Amino acid sequence: MNKTHHLKLPVSERDVRALTVGDTVYLHGEIVMAAGLLTHQRIIEYLEAGKPLPVDLKGGAMLHIAGYSREVDGRCEVLYINPTTSTRFNDYMPRIITGLGLRLTGGKGGLDARSVQAMREAGCAYLSFLGGGSTLLTKSLKEVISVNWTDLIFHYRLVKVRVEELGPATVGIDAHGGSLYESITRDAQARVPDILAGLGPRRSTASHSKG
Amino acid sequence: MAVTYDLMKRVTAQLYEWSLKKIPEDTKVALAQAELAETNPVGRKTLTYMIKSASTAERENRFVCSDSGIPVYFVKIGTRVRFEGDIKRAITDGFADLCGTIDPPLLEHVTNPLTLERGHKGKDMPIVTWDLLAGEEDYVEITCSPKALGSGRWAALQIFSFPSLDTIEKYIMDCVIPAGSQACPPLVVGVGIGGTFDYAAKIAKEAMLRPFGQRNPEPILEEMEERLLKAINATGFGPMGTGGVTTAMAVHVNYAAGHGFTPVAVTFNCWINRRTRARIYDDGRVERIE
Numbered sequence: 001m002n003k004t005h006h007l008k009l010p011v012s013e014r015d016v017r018a019l020t021v022g023d024t025v026y027l028h029g030e031i032v033m034a035a036g037l038l039t040h041q042r043i044i045e046y047l048e049a050g051k052p053l054p055v056d057l058k059g060g061a062m063l064h065i066a067g068y069s070r071e072v073d074g075r076c077e078v079l080y081i082n083p084t085t086s087t088r089f090n091d092y093m094p095r096i097i098t099g100l101g102l103r104l105t106g107g108k109g110g111l112d113a114r115s116v117q118a119m120r121e122a123g124c125a126y127l128s129f130l131g132g133g134s135t136l137l138t139k140s141l142k143e144v145i146s147v148n149w150t151d152l153i154f155h156y157r158l159v160k161v162r163v164e165e166l167g168p169a170t171v172g173i174d175a176h177g178g179s180l181y182e183s184i185t186r187d188a189q190a191r192v193p194d195i196l197a198g199l200g201p202r203r204s205t206a207s208h209s210k211g
Numbered sequence: 212m213a214v215t216y217d218l219m220k221r222v223t224a225q226l227y228e229w230s231l232k233k234i235p236e237d238t239k240v241a242l243a244q245a246e247l248a249e250t251n252p253v254g255r256k257t258l259t260y261m262i263k264s265a266s267t268a269e270r271e272n273r274f275v276c277s278d279s280g281i282p283v284y285f286v287k288i289g290t291r292v293r294f295e296g297d298i299k300r301a302i303t304d305g306f307a308d309l310c311g312t313i314d315p316p317l318l319e320h321v322t323n324p325l326t327l328e329r330g331h332k333g334k335d336m337p338i339v340t341w342d343l344l345a346g347e348e349d350y351v352e353i354t355c356s357p358k359a360l361g362s363g364r365w366a367a368l369q370i371f372s373f374p375s376l377d378t379i380e381k382y383i384m385d386c387v388i389p390a391g392s393q394a395c396p397p398l399v400v401g402v403g404i405g406g407t408f409d410y411a412a413k414i415a416k417e418a419m420l421r422p423f424g425q426r427n428p429e430p431i432l433e434e435m436e437e438r439l440l441k442a443i444n445a446t447g448f449g450p451m452g453t454g455g456v457t458t459a460m461a462v463h464v465n466y467a468a469g470h471g472f473t474p475v476a477v478t479f480n481c482w483i484n485r486r487t488r489a490r491i492y493d494d495g496r497v498e499r500i501e
Contacts (some may be wrong), residue, residue: 002253017385022253066277068318079315082277085361108361109453128453130260131361131395132276132483144501153329155277155318163367168260170453181392181452188264188388188446195442196317199380203434 005163007207010059010105011071011103013123019171023133025127026167029105030145035066035084035107036156042149047099050110050191054148057100064107065129065137069147076144079163081110081137094118099194110172110181121176126173128180140166212494214351216296222489222497223337224305226355227282228313230485231274231443234265235501237351237423238484241460245397245450254455258397261450261482267281275483279317280357282306283416289348292493296449299339320359350490352500356420357485362398365390366478368412373471376431379404386477387443387459392452395481397460400443403476406467411474418441418463421501422484432464438477439464450482460484 002022007015008027019025032055036044036116048054062105067081086093086107093111096102097118105119106127119126143162150157173179242262251253274303284302309330310317321333331336344352369388371378383402390398401419403411426434439462449455459483482488 011327024253024256033416055361062494066315066318068277075365080274080277082274084278087393092331099278108395110452128451130257130264130451131481133260133264134275134277135273136260136264153319168256170257170451172453183389184447184452184454185391188391188448191445192388195385195445199438200377200444203376203438 008060011061013103013122015200015206016103016125017175019125019174020125020176021171021174021180023173024164024170025169027061027169028164030160030167031061031063031065031166032161033061033065033067033081033159033161036152037063037088037129039149039156039158040089040096041192042106043096043100044092049096053100053136053158055146055158057169059101061104062096062100063105063127063129064100068160069144069159070153070154071147071158074145079138080134080146081141082134083131083137084108085175086111086126097124098122102182106169110179113182116177116179116182119173120177123175125171125175128172129167129169140164174178212297213293214491215338215495216298218491218495218497219301220305220308222491223302223353223355224309226284226308226353226489227306227357229358230355230487231276231279233269233273234275234483235422235486237411238460238482239265241423242397245457245460249450249455249457249477251449251455253453254449254457257450257453257455258457265483271279274315276359277318277358277463278361279320280359280363280485281321283344283356283358284337284339285354285356285420286339287342287344289344289346289350289493291347292351293362302337302339306339307332313423315358318465323332348491352421352488352490354410354486355490356416356480359481362390362394362479362481365394366476368408368474369477370472370474372473374475376435379473379475380435382475383439383477384442387446390479391446391448394479395483396448396452397450397457397482399479399480399484400439400459400462401478401480402462403474404464404466405469405473408468408474410467413480414465414467414477415432416474418465421463423461427464429466436462436464452487467473
């Protein structure tokens with residue numbers, strides 16, 4: 001049976017290990033939004049150089065959520081947020097998860113087997129947010145804490161915000177090696193031969209012959 | 212009277228804004244039906260949240276999704292329409308104006324593929340396909356279908372030689388599987404079979420934009436659409452790819468005669484199914500279709 005968790009950030013390893021794929025999660029506290037290839041490349045550069053990031057992500061939640069952020073009268077403002085496709089960052093995420101010691105990551109669409117392994121080792125889970133949930137997700141936004149890397153366009157910046165009840169998100173990958181993306185894709189691929197074999201007999205019209 | 216630069220500029224910009232804030236009526240119905248039919252509890256919860264997201268965005272005049280995509284238009288011209296002014300320029304100017312005025316503002320998604328620089332402007336942007344309406348109509352019909360990254364990157368095309376329906380349908384399934392969890396399902400799948408390389412892609416896109424429930428006039432394709440919808444929903448990806456029996460809301464297939472080489476193009480819309488349409492009549496009337 002899937003459970004619902006209200007997680008206060010930062011989360012402990014124990015809390016993360018208690019999550020199982022399919023569970024529903026709401027987040028309360030500080031998250032860092034990072035979307036964009038350039039953002040990920042820069043995080044890797046910092047890690048390689050042993051340089052601290054402008055925001056401390058050790059044990060934190062770094063999500064593939066992009067936002068429209070701007071500065072008004074010296075104050076940071078985020079107008080709206082939404083998840084982006086995480087698989088674009090497959091090559092970077094294993095290093096980032098273990099290098100930063102992330103407890104939570106997420107976005108939409110999942111991450112590949114390399115990240116699943118890294119998440120099992122580090123004690124980290126992946127949350128699937130609703131693509132197209134911008135209006136509702138934005139309502140959870142309570143405070144902008146910092147906007148870094150403002151040389152990049154809005155949605156590539158490293159933005160730290162405080163959220164209340166950000167969700168619902170589905171645990172797509174848990175810290176025990178469970179991944180809905182892997183299991184569902186594997187099941188789909190296993191079903192395809194039967195699905196294809198079923199298409200022919202359903203056809204009442206004769207297939208056209210080769211000319 | 213005539214279809215003027217000002218009218219064209221205003222209507223194309225409005226169509227773009229509407230498409231970001233409101234999902235089509237048929238799509239609302241399809242999501243509500245899917246919510247009732249979904250057997251996976253996670254999938255059902257996701258569908259409920261989708262419906263809530265779309266209705267909240269519409270009510271509060273906000274974007275359903277932050278990826279506002281790139282502007283893509285199909286313009287079909289009735290032969291009795293007269294034009295006044297630089298109509299092609301009107302669409303470009305309309306988008307530029309919208310970028311400066313729309314609330315909330317748009318993220319910069321227009322990307323130069325050579326340098327990866329992003330902004331609100333770019334070569335050949337907005338992307339417009341011009342066509343003539345059959346007969347002698349006195350209006351221009353404009354469809355706006357902004358394309359975002361989530362669904363845009365999974366479209367594919369392959370050219371076969373005298374393929375059987377088996378081969379064609381297997382290829383379509385081969386395109387659906389990698390899109391799987393990532394193109395924000397439940398999807399609308401558009402397929403174009405035949406013609407030439409460019410034409411197959413065009414009719415696939417037109418198929419994708421066809422409203423739900425319109426019967427395919429070609430019986431072979433009507434059956435194929437039904438068959439493929441069942442097949443895609445049997446994969447189990449479900450809403451947002453976290454499991455369920457709702458992976459596609461509709462499969463629409465168009466075809467054109469061709470040579471024995473047969474292109475098959477497959478394209479996707481995500482669950483918010485951005486699609487708006489309006490007509491501008493020669494007498495200056497504007498009719499919003501959807």
